[in-house]
Amino acid sequence: MxxxxxxxxxxxxxxxxxxxxxxxxxxxxxxxxxxQSEWFAYPMHIMVLIMIWSLAYTSWSLMGRFGLVSxxxxxxxxxxxxxxxxxxxxxxxxxxxxxxxxLATVALVAFIVGYPCFRFRIVGHYFALVTLALSEIVRQVIxxxxxxxxGSLGFTPTPHGDGFSLYxxxxxxxxxxxxxxxxxxxxGLWVWRRVDRSMDRYALDAISEDEDASAAAGVxxxxxxxxxxxxxxxxxxxxxxxxxxxxxxxxxxxxxxxxISLQIVFAVVAGGIYVMLGPxxxxxxxxxxxxxxxxxxxxxxxxxxxxxxxxxLVLFIIFLPKGVLGGILEWWRNRAAAGRERADRA
Amino acid sequence: MADAILTVEALTKRFGGFTAVDEVSFTVGQGxxxxxxxxxxxxxxxxxxMIAGLLRPTAGTIRFQGQSVGGFSPNRICxxxxxxxxxxxxxxxxxxxxxxxxxAGYFGQGRRVGKAEAWETAxxxxxxxxxxxxxxxxxxxxxxxxxxxxxxxxxLATNPTLLLADESLGGxxxxxxxxxxxxxxxxxxxxGITIIWVEHIMGVLMRVVDRVMVLxxxxxxxxxxxxxxxxxxxxxxxxxxxxAGEVQASVGAAG
Ligand SMILES: Nc1ncnc2c1ncn2[C@@H]1O[C@H](COP(=O)(O)OP(=O)(O)OP(=O)(O)O)[C@@H](O)[C@H]1O
Ligand SMILES: [Mg+2]
Numbered sequence: 001m002x003x004x005x006x007x008x009x010x011x012x013x014x015x016x017x018x019x020x021x022x023x024x025x026x027x028x029x030x031x032x033x034x035x036q037s038e039w040f041a042y043p044m045h046i047m048v049l050i051m052i053w054s055l056a057y058t059s060w061s062l063m064g065r066f067g068l069v070s071x072x073x074x075x076x077x078x079x080x081x082x083x084x085x086x087x088x089x090x091x092x093x094x095x096x097x098x099x100x101x102x103l104a105t106v107a108l109v110a111f112i113v114g115y116p117c118f119r120f121r122i123v124g125h126y127f128a129l130v131t132l133a134l135s136e137i138v139r140q141v142i143x144x145x146x147x148x149x150x151g152s153l154g155f156t157p158t159p160h161g162d163g164f165s166l167y168x169x170x171x172x173x174x175x176x177x178x179x180x181x182x183x184x185x186x187x188g189l190w191v192w193r194r195v196d197r198s199m200d201r202y203a204l205d206a207i208s209e210d211e212d213a214s215a216a217a218g219v220x221x222x223x224x225x226x227x228x229x230x231x232x233x234x235x236x237x238x239x240x241x242x243x244x245x246x247x248x249x250x251x252x253x254x255x256x257x258x259x260i261s262l263q264i265v266f267a268v269v270a271g272g273i274y275v276m277l278g279p280x281x282x283x284x285x286x287x288x289x290x291x292x293x294x295x296x297x298x299x300x301x302x303x304x305x306x307x308x309x310x311x312x313l314v315l316f317i318i319f320l321p322k323g324v325l326g327g328i329l330e331w332w333r334n335r336a337a338a339g340r341e342r343a344d345r346a
Numbered sequence: 347m348a349d350a351i352l353t354v355e356a357l358t359k360r361f362g363g364f365t366a367v368d369e370v371s372f373t374v375g376q377g378x379x380x381x382x383x384x385x386x387x388x389x390x391x392x393x394x395x396m397i398a399g400l401l402r403p404t405a406g407t408i409r410f411q412g413q414s415v416g417g418f419s420p421n422r423i424c425x426x427x428x429x430x431x432x433x434x435x436x437x438x439x440x441x442x443x444x445x446x447x448x449x450a451g452y453f454g455q456g457r458r459v460g461k462a463e464a465w466e467t468a469x470x471x472x473x474x475x476x477x478x479x480x481x482x483x484x485x486x487x488x489x490x491x492x493x494x495x496x497x498x499x500x501x502l503a504t505n506p507t508l509l510l511a512d513e514s515l516g517g518x519x520x521x522x523x524x525x526x527x528x529x530x531x532x533x534x535x536x537x538g539i540t541i542i543w544v545e546h547i548m549g550v551l552m553r554v555v556d557r558v559m560v561l562x563x564x565x566x567x568x569x570x571x572x573x574x575x576x577x578x579x580x581x582x583x584x585x586x587x588x589x590a591g592e593v594q595a596s597v598g599a600a601g
Binding site for chain 2: 203205206208209210212213215216217218219221
């Protein structure tokens with residue numbers, strides 16, 4: 001038997017690029033299809049949600065992959081969304097200025113929570129608990145200031161213009177937001193890849209195993225952890241802002257609080273924490289799940305999806321710790337390796 | 347002695363009521379290999395941990411190249427030019443052999459280096475200790491001797507002027523120990539690095555070092571040329587015991 005011809009790295013690379021190009025073209029043409037048929041409106045709406053949440057999940061995985069498990073990312077989403085919206089409604093500040101201020105606020109909060117944790121070696125479960133508290137604190141602050149934020153009733157940014165306002169970043173045509181979400185999603189993946197290819201990635205992997213040995217090798221442990229935490233928090237805040245601008249409505253339950261934080265963790269674990277597109281796959285899974293539940297049983301049983309997330313999270317951690325995409329890729333590699341071995345023996 | 351690179355004065359470390367290191371003072375000259383020996387638990391690694399910034403001294407001063415560095419953070423000490431190995435190797439299992447050392451080459455040199463330079467530094471350090479590093483080999487393929495070499499390579503990649511080598515070479519056979527001794531000698535000769543070498547087997551160390559210090563229960567009980575120390579009655583009593591003759595033979599008569 002002759003050996004099976006192997007892919008050269010170059011060929012494999014090209015095929016990947018072609019696949020990515022096809023997916024990109026397909027994604028970009030969805031709004032064009034929608035101009036032809038209203039049937040595409042609903043899928044397009046779902047895809048906007050998927051892309052925005054993918055950004056949040058990808059951002060969480062930036063630090064989660066290094067064992068920095070934050071249960072506080074709901075807080076970062078909420079701060080981003082509420083600060084931008086409140087500045088718009090009460091100060092008339094355009095999101096173009098509101099967004100940088102909101103993101104700076106997110107970065108500041110991430111620093112205030114992160115610095116003492118990292119400086120005093122609060123790691124693992126303890127770090128998760130501190131960040132969990134942050135989630136709840138931000139939700140409580142939103143509730144306590146209900147005169148301004150609307151509390152649990154939610155908050156609606158004041159409409160501006162006639163449905164297409166660049167100044168207010170309000171677009172009644174969802175196609176516009178589709179492209180904004182698309183760019184944001186790609187940007188999130190680009191950041192993930194940049195981190196993955198940086199030396200900081202090795203430092204953070206080393207830190208996740210042994211902080212003392214990392215420091216002995218010259219790594220500035222506290223600084224590295226702070227850097228990735230602030231980056232992760234700010235991008236998550238951006239996802240919260242996009243969600244708010246798109247839905248034109250936010251409430252503590254949709255962009256902050258412990259439930260959202262847990263949903264983020266679940267989605268990433270389900271999709272795959274160590275692979276670039278894992279969080280995106282997680283977003284597809286969670287949003288399709290939430291939508292199906294909503295269509296199937298309506299909104300009478302609020303919180304049912306959270307319960308199911310919780311159950312699934314346990315199952316995933318036990319049976320598919322690398323997530324759906326991580327699991328598939330591993331199976332694929334093993335199969336390829338087995339194929340090579342067979343070819344070698346022959 | 348040449349100019350002092352490290353000066354330690356009255357260095358003390360207490361853990362609760364227990365004094366692990368008790369007012370130890372010594373200096374290390376530029377380009378020297380200084381041996382630090384002593385029985386188990388005599389405080390050798392604790393001294394290293396204080397110099398390297400992992401433990402804060404209870405009392406005493408540490409001056410490196412004229413600068414007081416006591417209580418500095420480990421990464422800062424590393425950046426200043428003190429590299430250290432851990433007695434029990436602490437490799438990063440998530441990283442390959444080369445990546446383990448490249449982290450040190452990138453973050454540990456105390457100055458901004460490019461990525462390419464970091465990888466080259468890592469490859470050179472691995473060549474120096476004689477570890478193969480191609481193909482992203484996993485650290486889990488390394489045995490006890492290999493992991494010791496990896497520790498050493500990681501310290502060398504930080505481009506140190508002073509190397510703290512905690513080499514209690516337990517688990518290595520005689521030829522591996524000789525190899526390790528030769529390696530430290532070569533590191534000094536080819537890279538111009540000053541070395542403090544911790545060891546508890548005296549014979550292998552005596553061959554290479556310029557000076558020895560002997561620690562017992564946290565106190566410095568003897569210091570000097572290998573031949574002198576090997577004939578010091580105090581050292582023979584607490585440390586060498588019945589091996590005295592053998593060690594004395596290996597270092598020659600007292601000077
Ligand atoms: N973090 C710590 N907390 C409490 N006691 C410690 C600590 N580190 C070391 N000790 C104690 O200090 C003493 C000196 O330990 P050290 O590790 O410095 O000895 P050593 O000379 O390196 O011994 P060995 O030759 O076995 O490596 C020991 O009694 C040890 O138990
Ligand atoms: Mg020791």
